[in-house]
Ligand code: HEM
């Protein structure tokens with residue numbers, strides 16, 4: 001119950017972590033099944049329909065329900081601490097964001113047991129995703145599930161923006177903010193401007209499928225390429241929503257374990273801003289082969305290649321940070337260092353793909369699959385591993401085992417390169433993506449086998465990580481405040497895990513890497529910016545959970561509103577939108593309750609604070 | 613924060629009560645951000661509409677369909693309601709709760725009248741012109757864009773109505789003021805969107 005009603009950002013972080021981990025596990029299983037099917041030519045392990053469902057759900061689950069929540073977990077756990085805040089700007093909305101994400105994700109995955117998963121690819125290209133070619137409810141689960149989950153992401157983004165804008169500790173100017181906070185800030189801004197586009201896209205597709213609208217149906221005047229534009233106007237910025245937080249994590253981990261300031265801090269900030277800005281101008285590089293014409297292709301090609309410039313700046317700054325530093329290869333740092341070459345390789349293939357004429361060759365082959373896995377897994381997932389190992393003691397008060405951590409790293413990264421490196425060659429040799437099998441003796445056989453073995457090894461790495469978590473959770477929670485001893489930012493100045501109110505006294509920030517600066521000056525702790533006083537806390541509430549349940553019910557109701565049912569009662573309830581209405585009543589009722597009864601919260605008094 | 617609220621007597625209300633507390637400032641800021649997202653949302657809907665507005669699939673076209681006088685009347689009502697919501701905020705800043713309430717009520721009534729006209733308009737199209745959601749890509753885009761706006765109006769009406777109730781129960785305080793302020797921002801936003809709809813959907817549909 002505690003967990004269902006909590007509005008504490010640190011607990012919500014843990015909720016995000018478990019939920020994200022859960023979906024990550026599902027996505028991982030799907031991946032393993034896909035790789036088993038492709039282990040040899042003409043395999044009959046899966047049929048084509050199941051394969052389509054698996055690749056669709058694998059991509060969708062991983063991006064929206066796997067890595068995004070883990071990113072949000074780290075942001076929630078760390079951002080208020082890093083900027084010296086007692087809380088986020090909207091604790092209630094924070095909880096609401098989590099629950100809508102979770103129920104959206106559950107709805108999407110219900111499709112497995114309710115008559116067929118989505119099968120039109122994670123991009124749901126029309127007309128493949130129309131009822132003509134995808135007649136089960138699968139794509140409805142996709143549109144409505146993602147809609148609900150996306151609502152949560154949008155709420156989270158606005159919350160982080162407001163938190164970072166208004167709740168920084170005194171002295172923490174923008175140009176003193178840790179890079180992870182910057183990354184969160186900019187990522188949230190991208191979320192704010194990218195997610196509404198997919199919101200509309202999903203609505204239109206839902207209307208096409210459930211209400212018989214004609215947006216994407218060419219026979220009635222609709223336009224399938226419109227879907228691609230809307231999808232990628234969201235979709236390309238989305239890849240930066242994924243990678244910028246990883247950049248932020250790497251920029252925290254590398255300086256800490258190099259005992260040096262981040263090289264080129266301000267250029268890092270501006271590179272991040274530039275990447276975010278350019279990220280909105282390049283969406284059509286996913287559409288070179290749809291026939292936009294040479295002018296459009298050339299423009300999008302050049303603008304895409306431009307992004308390599310700020311990205312390169314970042315790579316060199318990390319290298320220069322390590323240069324001449326006292327580098328310690330702890331597990332987090334191993335992941336961070338492993339990130340650099342791996343992500344760079346993904347960037348290089350990105351530039352190759354950005355060349356429109358070349359893309360006619362690469363498009364829809366395993367080369368693209370290799371590219372985006374190098375950036376998403378080799379970039380983001382390695383970054384998340386670095387962040388999780390780095391901040392685990394802060395979140396849970398327990399150090400993960402370094403030995404197991406190193407095992408995780410080596411098995412995972414070797415497995416990763418085995419899996420995806422060879423896919424570049426498969427792609428260049430012409431193996432198509434999204435096809436459930438291939439003919440023998442096209443020289444695809446060995447490389448596919450290698451790829452599947454590599455995937456197995458990555459799975460082993462994940463299991464070692466889970467084992468590490470399990471072992472660690474049985475140890476006493478005795479991590480030091482600053483367990484890596486070279487902590488540079490504010491989160492390391494308070495206990496691990498932090499008290500409910502984070503900071504007894506808001507710290508005074510005197511420079512970049514606030515804590516490091518105090519250490520250099522010979523201080524053990526931050527100078528407070530205020531006397532000890534009574535701290536206001538928001539109260540726990542069930543309403544965010546209820547609102548999300550309501551949306552979930554409404555979504556299901558709407559999805560089945562046009563179905564015929566065996567039972568009259570069910571038919572009556574669904575066809576007359578009674579179920580939908582019930583869900584909406586729950587949601588809006590909860591909103592009404594929220595608005596009628598002010599939440600005054602409660603206070604922690606100074607005596608209590610001193611009592612610790 | 614809360615203690616301020618508890619003690620805030622009538623005379624103690626600050627000049628800009630919506631920004632008197634951190635919570636209030638956060639709310640206003642976050643609402644600006646939210647409106648940024650809403651702008652993208654409507655932008656995408658407009659783009660969709662523009663892409664599909666000539667795809668009539670042998671159904672009625674914009675020029676055949678629209679009755680500008682009706683739409684102009686609706687526009688007038690909505691614009692007027694924006695003005696009255698400005699008066700409401702001015703009354704709030706002068707700490708006149710009764711006046712504030714009256715202006716809010718007028719705003720809601722005008723909004724409801726707009727919505728009524730829109731529903732009437734849609735019903736005419738559906739019943740007499742055989743122009744429904746499924747008729748053509750143009751019809752789908754039309755109903756979705758204009759309907760989304762209408763849903764926003766409906767939500768705003770209910771929201772402001774609830775705030776009027778709250779105002780009656782709790783008075784004008786640093787807790788209720790940010791809510792009222794933010795709802796007025798929302799209402800202006802809806803109004804601006806409508807100006808675009810009027811131009812892009814109706815005027816452009818009639819003349820070009
Ligand atoms: C930074 C992290 C990045 C991520 C997460 C990412 C992700 C992706 C994804 C998911 C796709 C596949 C789209 C599909 O389903 O067809 C893709 C394709 C593509 N990426 Fe990236 N990418 C990243 C970086 C880059 C960079 C740095 C470039 C170029 C400088 C780039 C250029 C491209 C191009 C041109 C395609 C289209 C290939 C095609 O479909 O034929 N990407 N990327």
Ligand SMILES: [Cu+2]
Nearest residue numbers: 236239285286
């Ligand atoms: Cu892209």
